[in-house]
Amino acid sequence: MTSATAVGSIQILGAAFFSTHHASALDVLAGRGRPFTPPSYRLLVGRARRFTSLVTQMHIEVCGALLPGAADPPMAVFATCQGEIQTAEKLIADLRDSSMVSSARFALSVHNTPSGLYSVATGSTAPTTTVTGANAIAAGWLEASLTALDAGRTVLLSIADEPVPAVFRGPEEPVGVAAAFLLGASPAGGRAQLAVTPCSEDAELDAVEVLARAAEAWRHNEPATVALGRIQPGTMLELRVAAQEARA
């Protein structure tokens, strides 16, 4: 894969975006902020809402926004770079301070907590998976697109990350961000394409901006190319949306 290689044609049937510090994807791109605003995550009710982390709440928020556009709750791919990192920090602190951990918190500490709660909330037995790691945005797009093409069915892709607690000495990004996309398998010549292109090893992307650009690429009736992240050494995954896709 030393030159651009098409992965496959897909349809983007819908997109949703949430940021704790921006009212919309457009505001991200315009540099307009807002005070911290939590998600409402209405798809979860009653006890299911208890102990949920911000990353889970944001996943549920954007999934809930797209579900009305899907005939049935679809197969779902969740993607997250850090997963339940705030819950992990609390568990370790509990263990250090009291030699005990909360069973409820532990149960919700796995990376696939959002997908589990999603399937329970929707009553969907469709399979879900969770892609993680530094390249989770790109790998999530790849996994969801290949799943849609493989199954010939609609796939819900949900991507979210919460701020990393300071004690981890990780990235100092204070914004929680999520985006979801409803993807359909497209016949040859479809309007959105994933392509693999060469990139430099030091290419760095801002997750909030990447997700905002992808969500906006679907909204506007203009051709757009969004770099999603590295998928193999020296190689970037790109989303290329043609103009017609905006009206699909």
Place this chain on the structure above:
Amino acid sequence: MTGGHPITAAALANCLGTDSRTVFARAFAGADAFSAASAYHELPFATMLGIMPRCEIDVVDCVATRLATVALASVRQLRPAVRAAVDRWGARRIAYVFASSTGGLEETERALAPDPRLPLSSAGYRYTDHGIDATSAAIARSLGIGGVCMAISTACSSSFHALASAIRLIDRGLADAAVVGSADSLCRTTIFGFHSLGLASPTATRPFARDRCGITLGEGSAYVVIERDAEATRRVALARIAGIGAASDAFHHTSPHPDGLGGQLCMRQAIDRAGITPNDIDCVSAHGTGTRLNDAAEAAAVRHVFERRVPMTATKSLTGHTLGSAGLTALILAVESLRRQEIPATLRLEPADDSLGVAMVDKLTPRRMQRILVNAFGFGGSNVSVVVSQPGPGPS
């Protein structure tokens, strides 16, 4: 999935041993490899653990964590097979798909919870040590492969979801082969967490026994190389991935559906995708964690799918529950079962829970087998089943 994919290499390491040959010898001899919590894991409650024995491993790059040690115990066994795959396809056509449930959580524990019982200081801690993919880039580099690299984490079904992802990469032309690996190391958060849920057995786990009372946690790694179906890969195949199925319980985040609904769905799907019927399955390798609810739900699912009492074994009685690595661990033992034509015993089964209505194998049992169905179920109601078959003639 349109056909089977050859498994051209497999390796595992866990409490039974740090190389596959030792693991197989001890597993098929019915060795009991569990031990009381070590000094490092000193716990205020009784439980047994499946701890991987010490082994000398050359750490790669700067990855010197317990997760890396556990993973590399398997990876080092794969190097000749990966070199052969590189010769066949080229380094950039070989993907690396890694799965784990806890990833580098232990490293973060050591850094964030200063405790005189913990042997390492936090001085060398890097944020990236925490991630599920903490070891991925270094291990892929050390294997000399440069294809698509991704990580999957769906609790105890992680490694089977990774296997499904790798097969999609091959089927859609993004790779010709994939190194699919999984590893989980023991850490205090996991041990205390399962204890807090009442799921950690105080004694060695007894899957499907009448008085079973929970999980024995283990650490381990399991890796396979799968390749595009071709004459060259058929010749060296150990076995074949014939079908994979996945489904959700949609019932509860940590408790299984009482009838094992997701398990039923994924077993049927795996069997359908293999192009066979339940009657063609010679043995089921159960998820079999040893908890009351999990085993009952899985038994219900098996009863629904199979009209006969298919022989069933629970290898977590041998390896412990290796979490994100559980699926591939059981699958590699199933590959060895097909080679030996023997089903390993489910340890500590007696007295068996006859009310479950499944045919558990309680001693090493010779049997002619073409196909084994392997289950991996996890938190979030995440269920995956894989049909593994004799290498045989592949699909055209």
